Amino acid sequence: xxxxxxxxxxxxxxxxxxxxxxxxxxxxxxxxxxxxxxxxxxxxxxxxxxxxxxxxxxxxxxxxxxxxxxxxxxxxxxxxxxxxxxxxxxxxxxxxxxxxxxxxxxxxxxxxxxxxxxxxxxxxxxxxxxxxxxxxxxxxxxxxxxxxxxxxxxxxxxxxxxxxxxxxxxxxxxxxxxxxxxxxxxxxxxxxxxxxxxxxxxxxxxxxxxxxxxxxxxxxxxxxxxxxxxxxxxxxxxxxxxxxxxxxxxxxxxxxxxxxxxxxxxxxxxxxxxxxxxxxxxxxxxxxxxxxxxxxxxxxxxxxxxxxxxxxxxxxxxxxxxxxxxxxxxxxxxxxxxxxxxxxxxxxxxxxxxxxxxxxxxxxxxxxxxxxxxxxxxxxxxxxxxxxxxxxxxxxxxxxxxxxxxxxxxxxxxxxxxxxx
Amino acid sequence: xxxxxxxxxxxxxxxxxxxxxxxxxxxxxxxxxxxxxxxxxxxxxxxxxxxxxxxxxxxxxxxxxxxxxxxxxxxxxxxxxxxxxxxxxxxxxxxxxxxxxxxxxxxxxxxxxxxxxxxxxxxxxxxxxxxxxxxxxxxxxxxxxxxxxxxxxxxxxxxxxxxxxxxxxxxxxxxxxxxxxxxxxxxxxxxxxxxxxxxxxxxxxxxxxxxxxxxxxxxxxxxxxx
Ligand SMILES: Nc1ncnc2c1ncn2[C@@H]1O[C@H](COP(=O)(O)OP(=O)(O)OP(=O)(O)O)[C@@H](O)[C@H]1O
Ligand SMILES: [Mg+2]
Numbered sequence: 001x002x003x004x005x006x007x008x009x010x011x012x013x014x015x016x017x018x019x020x021x022x023x024x025x026x027x028x029x030x031x032x033x034x035x036x037x038x039x040x041x042x043x044x045x046x047x048x049x050x051x052x053x054x055x056x057x058x059x060x061x062x063x064x065x066x067x068x069x070x071x072x073x074x075x076x077x078x079x080x081x082x083x084x085x086x087x088x089x090x091x092x093x094x095x096x097x098x099x100x101x102x103x104x105x106x107x108x109x110x111x112x113x114x115x116x117x118x119x120x121x122x123x124x125x126x127x128x129x130x131x132x133x134x135x136x137x138x139x140x141x142x143x144x145x146x147x148x149x150x151x152x153x154x155x156x157x158x159x160x161x162x163x164x165x166x167x168x169x170x171x172x173x174x175x176x177x178x179x180x181x182x183x184x185x186x187x188x189x190x191x192x193x194x195x196x197x198x199x200x201x202x203x204x205x206x207x208x209x210x211x212x213x214x215x216x217x218x219x220x221x222x223x224x225x226x227x228x229x230x231x232x233x234x235x236x237x238x239x240x241x242x243x244x245x246x247x248x249x250x251x252x253x254x255x256x257x258x259x260x261x262x263x264x265x266x267x268x269x270x271x272x273x274x275x276x277x278x279x280x281x282x283x284x285x286x287x288x289x290x291x292x293x294x295x296x297x298x299x300x301x302x303x304x305x306x307x308x309x310x311x312x313x314x315x316x317x318x319x320x321x322x323x324x325x326x327x328x329x330x331x332x333x334x335x336x337x338x339x340x341x342x343x344x345x346x347x348x349x350x351x352x353x354x355x356x357x358x359x360x361x362x363x364x365x366x367x368x369x370x371x372x373x374x375x376x377x378x379x380x381x382x383x384x385x386x387x388x389x390x391x392x393x394x395x396x397x398x399x400x401x402x403x404x405x406x407x408x409x410x411x412x413x414x415x416x417x418x419x420x421x
Numbered sequence: 422x423x424x425x426x427x428x429x430x431x432x433x434x435x436x437x438x439x440x441x442x443x444x445x446x447x448x449x450x451x452x453x454x455x456x457x458x459x460x461x462x463x464x465x466x467x468x469x470x471x472x473x474x475x476x477x478x479x480x481x482x483x484x485x486x487x488x489x490x491x492x493x494x495x496x497x498x499x500x501x502x503x504x505x506x507x508x509x510x511x512x513x514x515x516x517x518x519x520x521x522x523x524x525x526x527x528x529x530x531x532x533x534x535x536x537x538x539x540x541x542x543x544x545x546x547x548x549x550x551x552x553x554x555x556x557x558x559x560x561x562x563x564x565x566x567x568x569x570x571x572x573x574x575x576x577x578x579x580x581x582x583x584x585x586x587x588x589x590x591x592x593x594x595x596x597x598x599x600x601x602x603x604x605x606x607x608x609x610x611x612x613x614x615x616x617x618x619x620x621x622x623x624x625x626x627x628x629x630x631x632x633x634x635x636x637x638x639x640x641x642x643x644x645x646x647x
Contacts (some may be wrong), residue, residue, distance in 0.1 A: 005529065005533055005535075006531075009518075010518050012521065013520065016520045050581060062511040131484075140641055227564050317516065318518050318519075320516070321516045321517075321518060322518075322529075323477065323501070323513075324475070324503040324504070324506065324510075324516070325504070325510075325529060325530045325533065325578070326501050326502065326503075326505020326506070326530060326533055326534070327501060327505075328497065328498045328501035328502070329497060329498070330498065331501075331533070414477050415472045415477050415478045418472075418477075418512060419468070420515070
């Protein structure tokens with residue numbers, strides 16, 4: 001009962017000053033609208049970029065570093081143990097067979113049972129040269145299980161002109177990097193002549209193109225099934241150069257990586273270590289969105305503060321009368337805080353609508369990118385949390401903008417005003 | 422007769438620019454249903470005393486009792502509540518809220534009190550306006566009526582919560598003799614029918630003569646009571 005009178009007075013004050021109230025509310029509208037648009041768009045973009053790199057990257061990669069033995073045979077020989085000697089030995093070579101991960105099938109079986117693991121798939125990486133007449137292009141042929149790869153790393157998002165499964169159907173199939181295809185002027189159905197690292201010739205039939213948007217990858221990489229790649233590497237059926245692991249929870253990547261390298265004596269790297277700079281980009285984009293929106297809202301807050309301050313000077317008499325009638329300082333304070341909140345709620349609600357409307361428009365705008373052949377429009381993230389956050393934000397800022405003038409109004413001494421007449 | 426208002430040894434000082442004593446040992450008491458006028462030369466401290474009694478000014482020495490309750494030293498929230506419920510105040514200048522209608526202005530203190538529903542309050546507000554002969558102006562804006570009408574609206578507003586005491590600072594100062602008579606009649610009527618008490622500052626000797634008792638002030642003191 002008591003409160004509804006205060007709300008009524010607050011509302012009447014605002015309605016009597018339509019123009020000023022609307023301008024104050026518009027400030028909030030633009031602040032909230034911009035916040036929604038920026039956040040939806042920026043996080044949509046982040047999601048897209050995450051998809052570009054993070055989704056495609058294994059959470060843990062197990063590999064075998066090809067390196068020279070730490071203790072060379074010559075150092076074991078008694079006469080040369082002393083480091084005073086300069087060791088000159090022709091041909092220190094890593095053994096070839098070390099390229100494969102030892103016992104990779106055993107590791108796979110063991111990790112597949114781990115409840116934290118979503119999936120694990122072997123990769124056979126083989127150096128090749130794509131051949132075009134007398135020109136040789138450096139390349140990397142990756143032997144994969146196409147179905148697993150699609151399931152774990154959204155492989156199909158980067159495939160144009162065919163389906164990843166086609167690799168499993170044809171024995172000699174290859175999914176050629178789009179960059180390579182462009183350089184060699186090849187199309188789906190053509191054969192690519194290649195020379196393997198052991199010097200043998202191979203001809204594979206193109207079933208689709210692979211387009212990641214990262215030029216260095218698209219210009220070298222191609223995919224074949226595991227058997228074909230093992231053939232290209234001149235290796236047997238247990239050969240695998242990498243194991244890609246996807247976890248159910250990405251946060252477990254780092255501890256699990258340590259665990260794996262200790263348990264199996266293999267090299268392993270986790271996604272965050274491999275892509276540290278990527279996280280930084282995401283957080284900077286978020287920071288910019290927040291900074292811009294908060295700035296706009298603070299400006300809107302000053303607008304409200306200003307208008308209420310002016311209103312209180314105009315309304316000195318009314319405040320004195322209200323107090324003489326028995327309204328307390330707290331009642332008067334609430335009247336002005338309600339005014340600020342009314343401006344905030346109405347301006348904020350319109351801002352949410354505006355933000356949503358513009359986000360919808362952006363999400364319909366065409367956006368063609370080399371990077372993601374399957375994406376046709378701008379990425380926009382319609383997350384409810386932004387709308388809830390925006391509303392809270394509007395209410396909190398307007399509350400504080402209204403609080404100081406309201407407190408000033410509550411302290412007005414009615415006797416002084418009444419005497420002044 | 423029971424005492425409604427009692428004032429004990431009130432001193433009041435102003436400090437700006439120098440310390441001046443404007444009320445000096447003021448003592449008096451008023452009974453329920455009594456009609457008291459305060460008279461005195463301009464600047465003798467009548468308004469100052471009234472602001473103290475109305476609880477709006479709390480900066481004084483001495484004690485003020487209303488209905489046997491000590492008001493001195495109460496918090497401003499408690500005083501606001503007491504003012505709302507038990508004291509009706511009418512100023513010399515008609516203080517109405519310009520953005521509200523006449524009816525809404527009259528209803529305001531009752532809505533603040535919150536004891537009755539809005540429709541009940543509206544009904545009572547109409548009665549008060551009828552009593553002051555301005556019910557036909559109820560729907561008009563407070564700024565759209567004449568000075569004398571405004572003053573009567575302000576009186577209706579002071580009556581809305583049926584207070585124990587009405588305090589007026591020259592409430593008829595801006596009225597012609599016909600309307601001043603009307604207001605005096607209503608005040609007189611309220612004392613006898615509802616037992617309300619009236620404490621009215623006035624320069625109008627005629628008005629003062631017709632009240633139950635006249636308190637005369639000079640230089641911050643009460644010089645005679647008759
Ligand atoms: N805020 C103030 N600061 C200093 N002195 C003040 C203040 N208010 C009033 N006074 C002084 O207090 C004295 C009493 O003033 P008050 O308004 O009570 O007189 P009054 O009897 O109501 O006069 P009037 O009949 O003209 O209305 C005056 O001398 C006045 O100058
Ligand atoms: Mg006076």
